[in-house]
Amino acid sequence: MSKISRRDFLKLAGLASLGMVVPPSVQQKSQQLQNDKKNVLIIVFDALTAYNISLHGYARETTPNLARLSKRATVFHNHYAGGNYTTPGTASLLTGTLPWTHRAIRFNDGVKNDFAAKSIFHAFDDYHRIAYSHNTLVNTLFKQFISDISEHVPQEDLFLFNDGFIRTVFGNDEDTATVSWARTVKRTEGFSYSLFLSQLYEAYRDNKVKDVSKLYPNGLPSVNNDNYFTLDQSIDTLASRLTEIPQPFMGYFHFLPPHYPYKPHKDFAGAFTGDSFKSLSKPEDIFSEGRSDEFLDKQRAPYDEFILNADHEFARLFEMLESSGILENTWLIFTSDHGELFERGIWTHSTAALYQPVVRVPLLIFEPGNSTGRDVYEATSAIDLMPTLLHLTGHEIPSWVEGSILPPYVTSPLPPNKGVFAVQARYNEPTFPITQVSAMHIQDNYKLIYYLGYEEFGAEKERFLLYDIKSDPEELNDLSQTNREIGSDLLNIIKQKLDESNKPYL
Ligand SMILES: [Zn+2]
Structure with a gap:
């Protein structure tokens, strides 16, 4: 026992028990698939709403390249994230x-403890599993899943000036690499070397970039x-790594663009600024942050330009995968962890409101x-992606997965009234019942948004909105009073689901 680590031991123990329970027929089947196993590569662009995608x-x-490539993909036109920001949205994907x-x-929490062994990385345990993210919140999740990740490319490896300077000055404290340099230096204020250090750092940084x-x-x-990075360099590095790693692989690459701050490359910066585009003015929401339409439009233009930049880089990645021959043998996924909102006085995605731009995201599957x-x-x-990929690669779908195999790939009829849900519950203790929540439920044409536990709604603290998103995709006509039965x-259903999810914490 002393010669092997605890993790190795657990891995061996896990393998042994699997061998005992897997019936011989399944083992044979998986051996047959061994020679024919396709890679899986999930590409996530952070905070990319379907609302601002020209393909949709x-x-x-914003997406001329995606439009061109979509002729070779299964395109999901009404696809939804599981949550409204990185932590819940990504955890639902994974x-x-x-x-x-x-x-x-x-914010920046992980999944509950037993889910550390219930990730897509765990389910693809016969694959080489490689993971990267610019986003610190995603790396928090990776750290939980680490025993099932074969190769976690460190976040700072793709920063522009990560070449040992951090380690030279601060020793081996890996956390310093994940917080900003400015804050690190600030934190050391009070020490006699801080001014010297910050000057040294700024000179070094400016020269490097x-x-x-x-x-x-x-x-x-x-x-x-x-912690500067460029999308093109990140994509170059990871695409080249894919040509070196063992196959089959399951890759999850989560890039920060077009997430704020919106900083497109010069080839895209300014592309939409001052154009004739007119955004639709919508009534101010109860969760309005008081942003004017003018302010929101000013933010929207560079965001759209950042999408244009991401669209260009995705096409470049696509071409690299194609010319290296990897694409021929890979399920390639294009998606996002959540959207972004520029309406009703609200900006970005840290909002209780769950209008379409926050939750509706792209999904393209390239076979x-x-x-x-x-x-x-x-x-x-988003919760349907993992079971779909497991199904397509001949893996068993674990019983705890809540999603279903996506429509074009499903062999049996979809369960009736399946419904699509998204959940915002940021200000709750994870191990207590959720009492303040925004939850979305889509059934056919109808979308319900349920708000519970917000002071904004007075004594009852709850409200629901109902939209026919087919005839009213901009969500301007609330039907909650006129269509009470459907509402x-x-x-x-949503209340029942919430009650069930709260049961273990009562
Ligand atoms: Zn995100």
């Missing part, structure tokens, strides 16, 4: 469960202030070697 009808042409189940609901800075008129893309496209218009969820049907 947005007036600005576990195939909704936030009220996996409980990664608070001098040339590349010229390519970014709004400033260099960054994580937590000044290995396929060159024809198809379209899916049914409502689908209460959808409401009862």
